Amino acid sequence: MKKKALGIISAIVIPVITALIIQLLLEIDVIGYILKTIRSILAVVSKSVSIPVWIILFIILAIVIVWYLRLSHNQVVLEKPWKSWMQNTKEAKRKYPPIDTMLQSKEIPDNVRLDLLGFQNDGEIIAYKKGLCHQGYEPGTFTISEISPGAEFIKPETTFDFWVTNVLSEELELIETRFPSLLKGKATNDVKAIVKKILDLRTSVGKTLRHEIWFQEYSDIFRRIVLFVVQKNPDYELELYPNLTVKRKALTLDVLRWIDENKKPSLHDWLSVSIAAGLMGVNEKSIHAATSDIKRAYTIPLDSESDNASQAVQRIAKALWKTSQTSSRIDATNVFFHSLKSSAGRRFKILSFPDDYIETIFLLNFYDKLLEEYPHVEIDCVPRSIRCGNDATYGDVKELSINFHCLKNSARFRIHDKGPKLGTVNLLKLHYSVMNLLENSDIVDARGARNYEMMQGINKDAYFGFMVCRDFSESVTGLFAEDIPLVFIHQPAKEKSFRGFRNRHKRIDKGQMICEITALDNKDKWEGGCLSQINQWSSERRNRFEVTQSFYSKNAPGFHGKYGDYLETEVLEYLDNMQGRILVVGCGSGKEVNYLASRGCDVYGIDLSDEAIHLAKNLYPDLWDRFFVEDMYNLHIFKEGQFDGIVANAVFVHLLDREDLSVAVEKMKQRLAPGGLGYIRVIDKDEKVEEYDGILFGSTRWFVYYEMDELEAICQNLSLTIIRKDRIQHARYSNVAWLSVLFQQSGNAPNPALI
Structure with missing residues (x-):
């Protein structure tokens, strides 16, 4: 009743008071008074500097426009003053019960x-x-x-x-x-x-x-x-x-400059340095700042009694550089840069969650050089919104970014102020705006071991970078602080690279407690499969891989547009033998996966082309969580005996070397359950065993060719029983034939489709 009466009174009184104020303002001509005052001020200024009033007005207007444009296009997402005031007012009005x-x-x-x-x-x-x-x-x-x-x-x-x-x-x-x-x-x-x-x-x-x-x-x-x-x-x-934040800014920037001038790092090197910087000053942290035991003996101290300023810079810089070059590592840098290169021609968004203040300085330096080299890349940086220990905050990153030319001037680097309120990223607690950024990003770059431990299973292609210096990070990676290990893990969407922390007492190594499954157990997978070894390949092998991968990334939509979900009659006959849990190797845009799923199979597909996997997820949204980016050389990442069937339809035609086929088939065998079926389909081409071919879309691919005798010999050597084999003439090319083989793993559980 009181509220109703108050509402009636307000409805009468407020309009009356407003009308009186407006009438008063009109009578005294407030606007005219203000304009007259401004005119007088401009006249005085004009007379004192001997510049016409219109030129002064023009200069003021130009300054306002330039300031507005810079504010609008600068990489730093500045908070609007009224927005900040409203937020502070809202915080101040939060009410809690006693x-x-x-x-x-x-x-x-x-x-x-x-x-x-x-x-x-x-x-x-x-x-x-x-x-x-x-x-x-x-x-x-x-x-x-x-x-x-x-x-x-x-x-x-x-x-x-x-x-x-x-x-x-x-x-x-x-x-x-x-x-x-x-x-x-x-x-x-x-x-x-x-x-x-x-x-x-x-x-x-x-x-x-x-x-x-x-x-x-x-x-x-x-x-x-x-x-x-x-x-x-x-x-x-x-x-x-x-001592681990603003007081060490100058020292850290000097260390960065020393490395730049004396080591001339590549972009790959700067990525490693940005991770290695996580060891700088960690010896000064308390155990509760890091949540678990810190192995201080293996960190990079910032202070030394024998150092002067110059000596400190050199000592720290040399230690940091040496750490960044350590051989003990899980390193997915190749697949990271490969994803950047293969995305050229479209916007590629990285969502970054930085960690410690000092480490973030080196991360910003890496991003500065990254944006300069890759003009299609954009970075959304989400630091902590408030101070948490020695983590970098929104204000820190905004202030630090002005030290880097590209970050300072590019609209492709954006800093967001709604980052986590805690010193780590809990996906359940993120601000709505950050969730939207996460949805729209192509990949996530998260730094710090705690972020890695807390973001397992994130539904986004993610990279985790950190140094192993705590007993928990030892437990989940299987690496040990004494080896100064550097970790940069690539984790596909929804994946987990360690499991069984609560059972870690079951495994003992070097006196440490280790998870049931650590990242080191599947090192090849988290490094990106064969991509992690690309720098160690011969130039010939590397070129074969790069041209073929580039073809399928660039032409994935066109390839699907040309062939759609069409499957040849003989392929369907082979697929109809499959039941149970099936893996499709080289699934492309997903047609085999979709067909097998329609027949009730529990099916998964892998392909090296991220563009093809992206297309498959969009074409078959009901199966979107069944497609993964992975290469055919990496079948050993799957558990042995896990599948009832494995399909490799026209994928082994792109093996980097003909001799790799026996190894690929052996990996298929090991992943098959007893009685499981394997289906491979390759090409037989007259008078050819291998070649580059550019007949489709004017783009080059690498091919290897086989004869049926070779397939039979491989199956015999691996004790695989051939159930069916066919040589089918190609519909368009008289000198090309398709070779298909269906083989069965030995064991006491025959495939029900064959009974």
């Missing part, structure tokens, strides 16, 4: 839960709806609720209460030392007690808060809860590690 009330009710309201956990949306459901990750996505290796003496995968074994007490003691000691006024006379023991109680509050999803905190993000969330208790603002920013 802490005592929450503790008494033993429940935590949703708005408090979302803020403390660092959500920048209305809840995790949005990430699933947008298809950024699947329902089983786990943003981390385990939650802190699992910490107990019974958890064998955690070392050292400890109780949850003891562990929390130690973490909070270190955090509060750090705050009390550097920001003594922040606690406002509150006893640290009282703060610890309140934080522990908040961790045990029930949420709307029926769990306690501790059950929703993943280990990789606990240090940032604990700090947010402390700031909520003492400041009523979990977003309150603290510069707790200045």
Whole structure:
């Protein structure tokens, strides 16, 4: 009733007051007064500098236009002042219930839960709806609720209460030392007690808060809860590690310049240097800043008692360069640059999640040179929105980018201010605008081991770059800090490159606890298959690969337009023998996968051409999660005995060497279950065994040719039983024939299609 009365009064009073103000302004001619004042000021200026008024007006207008255009086209996404003010006002108006009330009710309201956990949306459901990750996505290796003496995968074994007490003691000691006024006379023991109680509050999803905190993000969330208790603002920013951020900017830029002048790095080298920089100053971090044990002995110290400024720069630069050239690595740089080259002619968007401040300086340097060399590439950079430990923030990246010519002047580099509020990327907590960027990107470049651990299964082609210097990163990669290993992993959409962290106590190596399956176990796959070896090939072998891959990437739409989903009669007859789980090697635009799926098979397709896979996913949206970018040389990445059938229709015609066929068929055999079927189809060409051919689309491909005797000999040597074989004359070329062979793996489980 009161609200209704207030609404009626407002509807009468506000228009009356507005009308009176307008009438008053009209009577005193405010606009005329303002114009008269401006005219007077311009006249004084004109007289003092002896320049006509119209020229002064022209100069002012030109300055405004130039400023606006620069603001609009500059790479830095500057915040509009009113937007920033509105955001700050909104933050200031956030209302939380009294802490005592929450503790008494033993429940935590949703708005408090979302803020403390660092959500920048209305809840995790949005990430699933947008298809950024699947329902089983786990943003981390385990939650802190699992910490107990019974958890064998955690070392050292400890109780949850003891562990929390130690973490909070270190955090509060750090705050009390550097920001003594922040606690406002509150006893640290009282703060610890309140934080522990908040961790045990029930949420709307029926769990306690501790059950929703993943280990990789606990240090940032604990700090947010402390700031909520003492400041009523979990977003309150603290510069707790200045020695690893702005205080080391000048030193880091000097190191970068020394490497540039003395080593003349290639773009590949700069990529490795940007990752190796992750070891700089890590020895100064606390264990809780990194969430797990740091192997400090293998990091690059920034300080030394014997150094002067010049010596420090040289010492650090030489150590960094040496680290970047280490032979201990999982390295997908070749496939990364290959994806850039093969995308020439269209916009190619990289979404970047940088990590530490110092490391980010080298990352920006790499991006600067990348944009200069690849004019079709665009980069959206999403740093942390607020200070989290020593991570680079939006403000840091904006300020640092002016040190790099291309970043400073190019509209193809954009910095976004809605990055994570935590020191790592949790896909469920991203801001809506960042989710949109992720949807529209071609690849993701995420730096830091914690990002790698938390972004497993992301539904986007992703690259993860970091140095192994913690016991957790040792566990998930299978590499060891003492070897100074560099990691740049290529992970196709929805894939996971390590598994079984909770079972890591089952494997022991060098005294360390290792996951059931580490990235090192499938090193070839995460390096990009044969692409990772391309620099080691002969120039002849490399050229064969490059021209063929380029053909199928460039002509994927045209190839499908010419042949569509047409499958020859003899091919259909062979495919009809397949049942169960099937792998199609060299699936192209997906016609075999679609046909087998229509017959009820559990089918997957791989192809080296990312353009072909992109086309297949769009042509067959119901099968979009069944297509993967992978090369035919990399079949060993699949588990042995995993498939009931493997199809290689007209794919082995592009083997880089004729002698590779026996190895390829052997890999097929190893992946087949007992009784499983393999189907290969190659070309027999009169008086030819291999050649470059450019008859289709005027583009060149590499071909190898075989005779039926060779196929039979390979099957016999591998103890494979040939079920059927055919030589079918090509419909258009009299000197060309198709050779088809259906073979069966030995074993006690015959394929049901043959019974």
